[in-house]
Amino acid sequence: MQQVTLGRTGITVNKNGFGALPIQRVSTEYAGMLLKKAYANGIRYFDTARSYTDSEEKIGLALSDVRKEIIIATKTPSTTVEGFWNDLETSLRLLKTDYIDVYQFHNPSFCPKPGDGTGLYEAMLEAKKQGKIRFIGITNHRLHVAEEAVRSGLYDTLQFPFCYLATEKDLALVNLCKQQNVGFISMKALSGGLITNSAAAYAWQAKFDHVLPIWGVQRECELDEFLSYQDNPPVMTEEFEQLMEKDRTELIGDFCRACGYCMPCPKGIEISQCARMAQLIRRSPSAGFLTEESQAMMMKIEECIGCGACKKKCPYGLDTPTLLKKNLADYKEILAGTKTI
Structure with missing residues (x-):
């Protein structure tokens, strides 16, 4: 030990x-x-x-x-x-x-x-x-x-x-x-x-x-x-x-670390999950992220009022609102079957 x-x-x-x-x-x-x-x-x-x-x-x-x-x-x-x-x-x-x-x-x-x-x-x-x-x-x-x-x-x-x-x-x-x-x-x-x-x-x-x-x-x-x-x-x-090198290639950069310091969102958006859904859905069994509950969670992004509070609080300097929109667009394409996981 x-x-x-x-x-x-x-x-x-x-x-x-x-x-x-x-x-x-x-x-x-x-x-x-x-x-x-x-x-x-x-x-x-x-x-x-x-x-x-x-x-x-x-x-x-x-x-x-x-x-x-x-x-x-x-x-x-x-x-x-x-x-x-x-x-x-x-x-x-x-x-x-x-x-x-x-x-x-x-x-x-x-x-x-x-x-x-x-x-x-x-x-x-x-x-x-x-x-x-x-x-x-x-x-x-x-x-x-x-x-x-x-x-x-x-x-x-x-x-x-x-x-x-x-x-x-x-x-x-x-x-x-x-x-x-x-x-x-x-x-x-x-x-x-x-x-x-x-x-x-x-x-x-x-x-x-x-x-x-x-x-x-x-x-x-x-x-x-x-x-x-x-x-x-x-x-x-x-x-x-080899696995670590692949992960570094895919993940290093502007990705959400799920630290949660952007929360809470005034509109109730689960930012720390939604802003990294593109990675989660491809790196874990996808079924858990395609349930009705998960879909409802992702669709909350459409209620974003663009207040920028999450962006200001992000310790990594991420453009969180943009990340949320990109993840929602990706998610919708997966649901529609126009993009593969």
Whole structure:
């Protein structure tokens, strides 16, 4: 079982983190089963956030009896000191703990620092002084914010999207974390579902000995897949290399990563699904994307009012309204039978 140490934190865990965003979509009982099974099979790092509705509560209910044996990372999206403390106290209560191992600023548009006028970093320091958090982290989807955070020396960990579609700049950021002894937590290792071969993704992540991938888990079959790799880790093969090169050719560029920061849409459009339907429908079994429910979801794009809010909020600078229109046109052609999948 491969282990990874998160930089200067000294936290050493199985190189298989549990991403708890998806468990907000399942029942408390089912989530509890997943969490307990993950723990029973050696997973010790559990990532959640105040923004993930009842994810924290589910972790608290399922794992409070083994609290001292696990690492809990959660996040605050707050931009005010008052909100920071409210979020922290709420997280502690729901997680049934008196401390958070890694407390992170959740995708801020800037890098919080002492003296910046927000008081946010000072609040982090005070929380650490009080023993309510052990290490200070930050998550982001913006490369310049992530780089600034790593170079600042203020952060113990960085959580950032990282998969085999990574650019040279992304790879440079990962190497910078190693140089600065900052723990690197890899999110979106399957690129929001666009990468469909988990074994190839796992083998690629294994090349980076200081990187901890967190896998979003919603179904037991998904958990079983990743657990099976612990004792029989996939190795990089020529077949995997060819697959990754094909994926890079098809996906690198202006595609939606499904980070969700463009949401909610004032017209109720499911942007993070609709703006990447062209890729999803071609890379996964298509039947699930051609149901009446999926068709209704896609047709909501016709109600777009062109407000541009999604475009302004996209951390990747995508022209989201244009992406939505292109995906809808493609989808209609598939439904009409004038374009093949």
